[in-house]
Amino acid sequence: MDKKDRCSLILERLFLEYPDAGTMLKYNSFFELLVAVILSAQTTDKQVNKVTPELFAVYNTPEAMAKADLKELEEKIKKVGLYRSKAKNLKNMARFLIDFYDGKVPDDFEELMKLPGVGRKTANVVLSVGFGKPGLGVDTHVHRVVNRLGLVQTDNPIKTEYELKDLISVELWGRAHHLFIFHGRRVCKARRPECIKCIINDLCCKNF
């Protein structure tokens, strides 16, 4: 079986296992989604959801965020990691949206990538989750799981994204992102993967 076939079998099984796989982030607009995804770097969606209700009660538009007092903003997102740089990025990103995109979140990968604080993962997630366009965000879970599965052999998430995109049909990119994340969180955990109960262990290269 070649890698593409194996990948597609893996995704079929993961879909049956996690039919509700999707974003856990809570948001009410493209702007709030973008903010939530920026905040989610190196922390959990659960942790982000703890700070966003209070944050979005005040700063739910680019205009409000751009005018925010940096210290106040930091205070509101303090419970997520890297809050100082994230607060700075959020303010700059909001200003950038106002100055160059009429205050609207662009629905284009290259344009999203121009925004302060937005990297490939964030752009991919906003594109697929927010706009329903093709995007395959690779975070630490996706990177770990697909490397263990032997679908890719890479040493960083960017290379993983490129290799993985070649194995999966464009229309399945967004779903694949969530399925690998769910599997990484629940079974193929970073420290101790639970291979015995893994429903794709017969398709895995690291069946240990």
Ligand code: SF4
């Ligand atoms: S068999 Fe183990 S290493 Fe492979 S995907 Fe399952 S949990 Fe991860």
